[in-house]
Structures are given as C-alpha cells and as structure tokens.
Amino acid sequence: MRWSINAGSIFGIKLRIHLTFFLLLLFVFASVMSEYGVRAAGMSALFICALFTCVVIHEVGHSLIARRFGKKAESITLLPIGGIAAIDQMPTKPGQEIAVSLVGPFINLAIAGILYVLVGAKTGVAMPNLYPESGKAFLAGLIGVNIMLAVFNLIPAFPMDGGRVLRGLLAMRMDSVRATIWAANIGQAIATFFIFFGVFFNLWLALIGIFLYLGAGSEKQQVVLQSLLADVPAGEAMTTEYMSLKPDNTLTDALEHFHHGCQQDFPIIDDSGLRGILTRDRILAAIHTNGLNATVAEVMDKTFATVDSKMGLDQVYRKFLSGNKTAVAVVDDGRLKGIIGLDGISRYFMIRAALKGVDAAGFVAQMKNAMTA
Numbered sequence: 001m002r003w004s005i006n007a008g009s010i011f012g013i014k015l016r017i018h019l020t021f022f023l024l025l026l027f028v029f030a031s032v033m034s035e036y037g038v039r040a041a042g043m044s045a046l047f048i049c050a051l052f053t054c055v056v057i058h059e060v061g062h063s064l065i066a067r068r069f070g071k072k073a074e075s076i077t078l079l080p081i082g083g084i085a086a087i088d089q090m091p092t093k094p095g096q097e098i099a100v101s102l103v104g105p106f107i108n109l110a111i112a113g114i115l116y117v118l119v120g121a122k123t124g125v126a127m128p129n130l131y132p133e134s135g136k137a138f139l140a141g142l143i144g145v146n147i148m149l150a151v152f153n154l155i156p157a158f159p160m161d162g163g164r165v166l167r168g169l170l171a172m173r174m175d176s177v178r179a180t181i182w183a184a185n186i187g188q189a190i191a192t193f194f195i196f197f198g199v200f201f202n203l204w205l206a207l208i209g210i211f212l213y214l215g216a217g218s219e220k221q222q223v224v225l226q227s228l229l230a231d232v233p234a235g236e237a238m239t240t241e242y243m244s245l246k247p248d249n250t251l252t253d254a255l256e257h258f259h260h261g262c263q264q265d266f267p268i269i270d271d272s273g274l275r276g277i278l279t280r281d282r283i284l285a286a287i288h289t290n291g292l293n294a295t296v297a298e299v300m301d302k303t304f305a306t307v308d309s310k311m312g313l314d315q316v317y318r319k320f321l322s323g324n325k326t327a328v329a330v331v332d333d334g335r336l337k338g339i340i341g342l343d344g345i346s347r348y349f350m351i352r353a354a355l356k357g358v359d360a361a362g363f364v365a366q367m368k369n370a371m372t373a
C-alpha cells in the first residue's frame with residue numbers, strides 16, 4: 001500500500017505503518033494537549049499505541065494460522081481504522097477459513113482475559129477512553145477495548161471476521177460462491193440496520209454500517225467474478241491469430257504492427273522458440289527511453305509467464321497480479337498456442353455478455369448455411 005513505511009517484521013511477516021496512522025496519533029495528541037496538557041496527551045498517545053499493538057497481534061494471529069494452512073502471509077499494514085493482513089489467498093476449505101477468521105477475535109478475548117487476571121481486580125473493566133486519567137483507567141480501558149474489538153470483529157458481516165466465519169459455516173452446506181452471496185446479503189442487511197439505527201442514535205454506527213455495506217458488496221462482486229473466471233479455460237479466451245516478432249526486429253517494426261493491427265501484445269519468437277513477450281506498455285515506455293531503433297530483444301519481457309490452455313482464467317488472472325504482468329503466453333507441451341492479455345479477458349466477457357440470450361450455436365449454423373448456399 002502506498003504511503004506506508006516499514007516497521008520491521010514479526011515471525012517473518014512485514015509490518016508496515018500507513019502514514020495516516022501518525023496523523024491520527026498527532027491529532028489525538030494535539031487535541032488532548034490543548035485541553036489537558038502535555039502529560040495527558042502523552043498518556044493518550046500511549047493508549048492509542050497500546051490499542052494498535054493489540055490490533056497487530058490480532059492480525060499476526062490471522063497470518064500465522066493462514067500460514068499453517070500453506071497460504072503466504074506477506075505483510076500487515078496498520079491503518080487508523082485498524083490492521084490489514086495481506087494473505088495471498090484465503091483458504092478455500094470452510095473449516096480452515098473459520099479457523100483463520102476466529103483466531104483474531106479470540107486473541108483479543110485472550111488479551112482481555114490475561115489482563116483481567118493480572119490487574120483486573122484493581123482496575124476493573126471500563127469503556128475505553130481516549131484520555132485515561134490514571135494508570136488504572138488506562139488498563140481498565142485496554143481490557144474494555146479488547147472486548148469491544150472481539151465483539152465488533154465477530155459481527156457476521158463482511159469484511160469483518162464474523163462475516164468470514166458465517167461464509168465458512170454456509171459453505172459447509174452449499175458451494176462457496178452461493179455461500180459468499182448469502183453471507184454478503186446477510187451482512188448487507190445487518191449493515192442497513194446499522195445505518196438506519198445509527199442515523200437516529202449514533203452517527204459512528206451509521207458510518208460503520210456504510211463501511212460494512214460497501215465491504216460486503218465488493219466481496220460479493222469479487223467472488224462472483226472469480227467464479228465466472230474459473231469457469232473459462234485460458235484456451236477459450238486467448239488470441240490465436242496473433243502476429244509474432246523476432247528478437248532482432250526494431251521498435252519501429254513493433255510500432256508498425258501495433259498501429260495497423262488490433263494486437264496489443266506480441267510473442268517474440270526465434271528458431272529456438274518463444275523468447276519473450278512485448279506488451280503495449282513496454283513498447284510505449286521504451287520509445288522514450290531506448291529510441292525507435294532499439295531491438296525488440298532489448299525491450300521484451302524475458303521473465304514472461306506461461307499458462308496451460310486448460311488453466312482457468314482465475315488462475316491466469318492471479319499470474320497477472322503476482323508477476324505484475326499484463327499478458328501471458330499460452331503454452332501446451334512446449335508449443336505456443338496463443339497469447340492472452342488483460343484486455344483480451346475483458347473482451348472475451350464483453351462478447352459473451354453480448355451473446356447472452358442469443359442462440360450462438362444457431363447463429364454459427366446460419367452463417368455456415370449462408371456461406372455454402
């Protein structure tokens with residue numbers, strides 16, 4: 001995420017802090033100082049730091065359990081609204097997703113429990129206060145805030161952990177796409193209630209409701225899109241009538257083809273086979289830096305990715321994201337079958353949507369008849 005700085009790592013998971021988090025600290029410090037003085041402001045800043053340490057431990061919990069199930073947990077980013085654990089892929093097995101999601105709130109309950117056993121007899125439990133006036137109030141608030149974090153995260157609405165638990169439970173009875181749609185709809189119903197109730201009684205609740213409503217919507221969209229993609233093999237969406245270039249062609253040649261054809265990405269081929277991929281973005285960027293006489297070999301992507309023609313488009317899409325690519329080569333048994341780019345995928349779905357409700361097979365038969373008549 002942009003605007004975040006590295007703050008070391010925990011169990012090999014990078015911890016990043018978004019710059020706006022420091023703005024929050026500064027804001028709290030300044031507003032408490034103007035009313036209660038420097039000492040109080042320091043106390044408030046310390047409380048925010050303690051609160052966010054608990055948030056980080058919560059996210060570390062998610063990441064470590066996900067890693068146990070073989071998922072990559074790369075980083076945790078701390079934002080003023082909480083933490084985000086970047087987990088490569090959520091587990092697809094319902095039981096695993098439930099475990100990964102439950103561990104976060106469980107950790108907050110555990111922190112509250114441990115603090116309560118250690119100091120709770122003296123401090124009690126209190127609603128968190130941004131300006132704790134004493135050490136006792138500080139600890140009582142910290143216990144309270146951890147209980148709130150656990151409860152809040154267990155709300156069964158995306159993108160809260162509770163929403164994922166709900167999806168996991170539903171996915172034990174139905175396929176995961178339907179489970180996601182159900183869980184997201186339930187989440188949006190709860191969010192709508194928050195918004196209406198919040199408008200009259202508590203504006204924060206309304207804001208949280210909006211955040212939940214949008215989160216559930218985007219999760220639903222993502223999963224539906226992914227299932228649509230998974231149904232289509234790469235071989236069906238790839239461009240098979242492509243023009244290829246040779247490594248010693250110049251950028252002028254590439255530009256010529258790019259300009260006069262409708263092709264955006266070119267496979268670079270010599271006698272020994274596929275050597276690289278030259279994408280539109282590379283051509284356009286290289287015109288400035290390398291000049292028009294540069295050879296294709298200098299500019300092409302040599303670390304290109306390849307996929308199998310049977311591979312689902314969801315996996316192809318993941319290759320785009322993980323390798324930061326906009327096009328991949330479709331190769332079966334060492335032979336280049338076609339090329340597939342991001343724009344090709346969207347074109348494929350555009351055509352499919354246009355043909356929806358149209359009898360495509362009948363249309364093709366009619367065309368053939370017309371041609372042979």
Ligand SMILES: [Zn+2]
Pocket residue numbers: 058059062104105153161
């Ligand atoms: Zn969580």
